[in-house]
Amino acid sequence: MAGGLPWSFYRGQWSALPPAPEGDYLKGKIVVITGATSGLGLEASKQFAEASPEQLIFAVRSVEAGEKLLEQIQKTHPGLKGNVMYLDLMDLQSIKDFSEAIKVFDRVDILINNAGINPSFDKRPYQSTKDGYERVFQTNVLSPFLTTLLLLPLLKKSIDPKVIFTGSEVHHIAPSHLIESSIDNGQSILRAYNDEEKYFNPTRYFESKLLLQMLTRNLIKALPDITIINVNPGLAMTNLGREFNRKLSLSGMVGILWLVVNARTASKGARNLTSATAWQGGSQDYWSGCVPAASENVFLYSGKGYTATQVFYDEMLKEVEKISPGCTADLQ
Numbered sequence: 363m364a365g366g367l368p369w370s371f372y373r374g375q376w377s378a379l380p381p382a383p384e385g386d387y388l389k390g391k392i393v394v395i396t397g398a399t400s401g402l403g404l405e406a407s408k409q410f411a412e413a414s415p416e417q418l419i420f421a422v423r424s425v426e427a428g429e430k431l432l433e434q435i436q437k438t439h440p441g442l443k444g445n446v447m448y449l450d451l452m453d454l455q456s457i458k459d460f461s462e463a464i465k466v467f468d469r470v471d472i473l474i475n476n477a478g479i480n481p482s483f484d485k486r487p488y489q490s491t492k493d494g495y496e497r498v499f500q501t502n503v504l505s506p507f508l509t510t511l512l513l514l515p516l517l518k519k520s521i522d523p524k525v526i527f528t529g530s531e532v533h534h535i536a537p538s539h540l541i542e543s544s545i546d547n548g549q550s551i552l553r554a555y556n557d558e559e560k561y562f563n564p565t566r567y568f569e570s571k572l573l574l575q576m577l578t579r580n581l582i583k584a585l586p587d588i589t590i591i592n593v594n595p596g597l598a599m600t601n602l603g604r605e606f607n608r609k610l611s612l613s614g615m616v617g618i619l620w621l622v623v624n625a626r627t628a629s630k631g632a633r634n635l636t637s638a639t640a641w642q643g644g645s646q647d648y649w650s651g652c653v654p655a656a657s658e659n660v661f662l663y664s665g666k667g668y669t670a671t672q673v674f675y676d677e678m679l680k681e682v683e684k685i686s687p688g689c690t691a692d693l694q
């Protein structure tokens with residue numbers, strides 16, 4: 363390990379990525395991407411435009427920014443059909459409204475759950491959404507899960523449906539003690555992550571990506587007819603650090619230097635999303651370096667990890683049924 367991250371992280375960051383997928387791999391496909399207005403989502407959207415989608419739909423919290431982006435991409439791809447729709451992952455009603463509004467299309471072929479937040483690695487207070495969940499948990503875990511379930515009826519109308527989750531290799535180093543103590547004490551994992559007293563901001567981002575990894579594994583089993591991939595884009599230069607402390611300090615400067623030395627461009631990071639989208643080899647619970655990969659999170663492979671993966675999924679199913687009754691009906 364170096365600086366908390368495994369050596370494989372540095373190896374991955376410094377290795378050349380395979381070339382971006384080429385050709386019209388999105389021909390005839392209706393593609394929905396969340397968080398298209400910045401970073402990886404923005405770069406992936408530009409790359410998708412090259413692949414001749416039937417429709418490229420930006421599901422974004424700033425419709426104005428989405429429309430500007432669409433206009434910009436259409437200048438270089440005049441034939442591109444696109445659409446901008448409102449979606450705020452910190453507002454569950456907006457996800458429900460989005461899942462109704464998108465029914466103007468007769469199907470969705472590809473859903474890319476890309477939007478996410480990083481609350482920094484400093485000690486910061488718990489913040490709740492208006493729905494009553496911890497905000498990182500809602501944005502990075504609950505909302506992509508709910509969005510996927512609410513879009514299932516449209517995805518099931520596709521002949522080759524696909525769902526991408528934007529995970530991260532930081533799930534390798536996510537602490538699992540909250541999950542483990544919940545299992546040991548017969549308590550809810552979901553409640554633990556929404557308990558203000560148990561909140562620890564410095565590791566919350568890592569943990570959100572571990573929980574997303576756990577959900578992906580269950581969804582792959584529950585949806586055998588849909589290709590589901592949890593993609594690690596690798597460290598990339600985006601606006602994900604927008605909440606980081608900007609005060610000039612030695613540790614801050616070391617952090618920036620580390621980022622500049624190790625991060626990929628957003629365009630290269632997005633290549634992980636586009637390569638997974640073009641992939642024809644079935645579901646993958648982890649994708650890294652533009653190829654299928656294996657998680658290095660030891661906890662996930664332990665007996666307790668297997669139990670927790672199932673327990674958390676069952677809890678989440680009950681939770682989303684409360685939010686939107688009937689939304690789990692299409693799962694096996």
Ligand SMILES: NC(=O)c1ccc[n+]([C@@H]2O[C@H](COP(=O)([O-])OP(=O)(O)OC[C@H]3O[C@@H](n4cnc5c(N)ncnc54)[C@H](OP(=O)(O)O)[C@@H]3O)[C@@H](O)[C@H]2O)c1
Binds near residue numbers: 422
């Ligand atoms: N960059 C990396 O090194 C890295 C590494 C591993 C994984 N990831 C993951 O990659 C994904 C994209 O992140 P990024 O690096 O591209 O960061 P980014 O530049 O900050 O982009 C994040 C996108 O998510 C959107 N978003 C945030 N909260 C939202 C909400 N409540 N509702 C709807 N959209 C929301 C943002 O919308 P606005 O444009 O309106 O702000 C933005 O478009 C995230 O899931 C992140 O965890 C990134």
